Amino acid sequence: MSNFFPMPRGDRWYLIVIILFSFISFLPWTQQVHIAGMALFGWLMAALMILSPTIALIRLIRHRVANRGEKK
Amino acid sequence: MTIEYLLVIAYLVGCIGIGLLASRKVLASRDEYWVAGRRIGTMMNAMAIMATLASGGSIIGVMGYAYSKGIPYTLALFAGAVLGFPLASILVAKPLRNFGKFTITDFLAYRFPHPLVRYLVPVIIVVSFTVYIIAQMKAAGITVEFLLGIEYKWAVTISTVIFILYVSIGGMLAITWTDVMQGALMLIVVIGTAFIVMFREGSPIAIMEMASAQAPALGQVAHQPLASYLGSFVIWAAAIPVIPHIVMRVFTAKNAHGARISLNVAMILYSLMILAAVFTIVPVGKIHYPDLQDADKIFLQVMQQEFPPVVRGLAVAAVLAAVMSTTDALLLACSSAISHDLLGKYVQKNLSEKAGNYLNIAIAWAVGLVAMYLAYSPPPLITQFYSAAIGLLTAALFVPVMAGLWWKKANLIGGMASMIVGVVVYLFFQFSPWMPPLSAILIALPASALAMVNGDWKSLGETDRASDD
Numbered sequence: 056m057s058n059f060f061p062m063p064r065g066d067r068w069y070l071i072v073i074i075l076f077s078f079i080s081f082l083p084w085t086q087q088v089h090i091a092g093m094a095l096f097g098w099l100m101a102a103l104m105i106l107s108p109t110i111a112l113i114r115l116i117r118h119r120v121a122n123r124g125e126k127k
Numbered sequence: 128m129t130i131e132y133l134l135v136i137a138y139l140v141g142c143i144g145i146g147l148l149a150s151r152k153v154l155a156s157r158d159e160y161w162v163a164g165r166r167i168g169t170m171m172n173a174m175a176i177m178a179t180l181a182s183g184g185s186i187i188g189v190m191g192y193a194y195s196k197g198i199p200y201t202l203a204l205f206a207g208a209v210l211g212f213p214l215a216s217i218l219v220a221k222p223l224r225n226f227g228k229f230t231i232t233d234f235l236a237y238r239f240p241h242p243l244v245r246y247l248v249p250v251i252i253v254v255s256f257t258v259y260i261i262a263q264m265k266a267a268g269i270t271v272e273f274l275l276g277i278e279y280k281w282a283v284t285i286s287t288v289i290f291i292l293y294v295s296i297g298g299m300l301a302i303t304w305t306d307v308m309q310g311a312l313m314l315i316v317v318i319g320t321a322f323i324v325m326f327r328e329g330s331p332i333a334i335m336e337m338a339s340a341q342a343p344a345l346g347q348v349a350h351q352p353l354a355s356y357l358g359s360f361v362i363w364a365a366a367i368p369v370i371p372h373i374v375m376r377v378f379t380a381k382n383a384h385g386a387r388i389s390l391n392v393a394m395i396l397y398s399l400m401i402l403a404a405v406f407t408i409v410p411v412g413k414i415h416y417p418d419l420q421d422a423d424k425i426f427l428q429v430m431q432q433e434f435p436p437v438v439r440g441l442a443v444a445a446v447l448a449a450v451m452s453t454t455d456a457l458l459l460a461c462s463s464a465i466s467h468d469l470l471g472k473y474v475q476k477n478l479s480e481k482a483g484n485y486l487n488i489a490i491a492w493a494v495g496l497v498a499m500y501l502a503y504s505p506p507p508l509i510t511q512f513y514s515a516a517i518g519l520l521t522a523a524l525f526v527p528v529m530a531g532l533w534w535k536k537a538n539l540i541g542g543m544a545s546m547i548v549g550v551v552v553y554l555f556f557q558f559s560p561w562m563p564p565l566s567a568i569l570i571a572l573p574a575s576a577l578a579m580v581n582g583d584w585k586s587l588g589e590t591d592r593a594s595d596d
Contacts, residue, residue: 062533066217073210077364081357086199086348091332092339093346096356097199100206101402108394111213115388 065114073107131275134440135447138312139289142451145304169385169392175303175452176393178310180208180367181400182259182453186317186446187266188510189401191423193409199348200356204514204565205401207360211367212394216387219368222532224386231369231524232468238531239542247546249464251523256457256464257498258516262509263450263457264502266423270446273427274439283502290451291458291495302455309448314400316445320430320438321403324411331406338410345413351563358566362518365572369524370517423509454495462490514565515557522553522571530579541582549575 079085080099088095182188185205193201226234232248264283271282328334339346348356404426412425415432419425430442466487506512526545530537552574556567 062217069213070217073213077206077210077360081353081360083353086353089346092335092343094199094348096348097202097346100199100202101406103206104202104209104398104402105395107210107213108391108398111216112388112391112395115384115391119384 065118069111069114073103073110076103076106130436131440131443134437135271135275135443138444138447141308142305143289143292145308148304169388171303171307172385172389173392173396174310175306176389177396177400178306178313178448178452179456180393180453181310181313181397181449182263182266182513185397185401186313186404186449187270187423187426188262188513190404190409190412190426191421192510193345193405194413194419194425195422196351197345197347197349198405198409199346200351200359201405201510202401203356204359204363204510205398207363208367209394209398210360210364212390214364215368216390218529219532220386220390226532231528232464235524235527235531235542235546236468238537239527239539241539241543243543244546246469247550248524249468251520251550252464252468253461253494255516255520256461257494257501259513260454260457260461260495260498261502262506262513263454264499265505265509267447267450268502268505269421269424270427270443273424274431274443279505280503283499286447286450287495287499287502290454291492302452302459305455306452309452310396312441312448313445313452314396316438316441317400317408318403320434320442321407323434324407328407328411334407334410338413342413342417345410352566354566354569355563358518358563358568359514361572362514362521362565362568365525365568366517366521369528370520458491458495461494462487465490465494511564518557518565518568518571519550519553522549522568522575525549525572526575526579537579538582541579544582545575545579548578 076099080096080103085096085099086094090098189201189205192204223234226237232245232252235248236245264287267286268279268283271277271286272279275282277285324334325331328337335346408426408429412419412429416425416428419428426442426446430439434442466483470486523546526549527537527542530545531542549571553567553571556562556570559567
């Protein structure tokens with residue numbers, strides 16, 4: 056093992072997805088397409104601001120519920 | 128003007144009262160002063176984290192930035208900050224607590240034990256945060272000047288003295304209690320204002336279409352080279368996991384799971400506030416006041432022209448809340464960097480806990496007064512100003528912290544090299560005239576990472592030679 060703590064698989068996938076989302080947002084075509092007066096890039100950034108913490112929170116709550124279920 | 132004054136005075140008296148109340152608990156113990164006894168509940172911590180990140184930059188600065196540089200550019204920077212929180216939650220919150228270290232410097236000094244690390248890290252923290260504090264003071268100063276009619280320098284002086292007072296006496300407990308109140312005030316004022324604007328002018332989509340018809344640049348990706356957009360995004364995404372005043376919040380939570388939930392709830396609230404501001408207040412401001420000299424005054428202009436005195440008074444209190452909720456944490460982090468990290472051994476040997484806490488108070492005053500003096504000559508566009516300072520912190524700390532937490536092979540040579548290379552490369556490119564604003568981080572972070580890996584190879588070579596011998 057070259058790291059101190061194993062990263063849970065869910066966390067790893069979550070990181071990959073949001074980094075991929077960020078990468079796609081910065082591709083040149085998102086700056087050319089405009090929706091409602093703003094470049095798609097801006098809308099994607101706004102979506103990232105809401106989606107990334109919401110998905111992380113849902114995952115944490117589901118994890119806690121699952122843990123409680125196991126303890127019972 | 129009377130109603131505005133009364134609301135602001137009531138708010139400030141409330142903050143000092145909380146500081147005094149908290150001081151009874153905290154002055155007797157270091158743990159109480161720095162991490163509020165590690166027993167802050169999840170939702171209270173979430174509101175406090177939101178208030179800590181939502182600085183004057185997140186009300187005054189975000190709107191000024193969007194007004195001046197366009198909404199996409201602004202959202203790139205703030206989306207980076209929001210993305211930084213899940214990164215902090217996954218990559219830092221749990222492992223840092225498991226290491227059981229008190230501050231980022233403690234962790235780095237433990238992982239890369241060398242006097243250079245022990246002294247360089249707090250110096251970088253103090254320099255970056257002093258710049259950050261100056262930007263906050265400008266936000267407080269122009270708000271009080273614009274909406275209450277008090278001269279800028281007096282406005283900066285009064286607000287500075289008040290918030291140093293309650294931070295210095297109340298420590299993290301006072302900060303947490305006031306942050307909760309301040310966070311709620313900010314959300315109510317910004318989101319409330321956004322709803323009133325929508326009621327008057329239409330949906331955010333309709334407002335955006337109107338504004339972009341009049342000022343097309345508001346929604347375009349055209350103000351800066353793409354490297355600047357990416358740099359803004361990366362600075363904050365990489366800063367949040369290592370920024371000491373946020374990391375200190377991780378330690379105030381009851382447990383790591385609670386800390387992670389708090390971080391994400393805080394970010395949802397923060398995002399709602401930022402998006403409400405940039406999709407309603409900014410476009411309306413651009414339509415009605417297209418030629419402002421100081422873009423940072425757009426929120427204040429909208430408030431002054433379009434809202435009654437009660438709302439204006441609440442707006443001043445909300446901006447002061449935003450400034451104070453961040454500056455108090457920054458001051459505490461600076462105070463911690465000096466008294467705990469730089470003078471730690473001397474303090475532990477020679478001073479009682481109570482005397483040590485009085486030293487913290489003196490340091491908070493010293494840092495605050497220096498920043499206040501520098502804020503008398505304010506910078507333009509505060510968000511860009513303090514983001515550049517945070518970039519320095521990110522360039523120095525991101526790679527060593529991440530490698531230190533997650534990579535067993537990270538060693539002393541790599542840790543020190545990555546820190547120094549990050550700082551030097553960042554400063555060089557930040558002050559180079561050919562680099563787009565905030566893009567120096569795009570070179571500094573890879574350079575820092577290369578230095579870390581190179582350090583590991585060097586030590587492997589030494590190990591091989593030693594085994595050959």
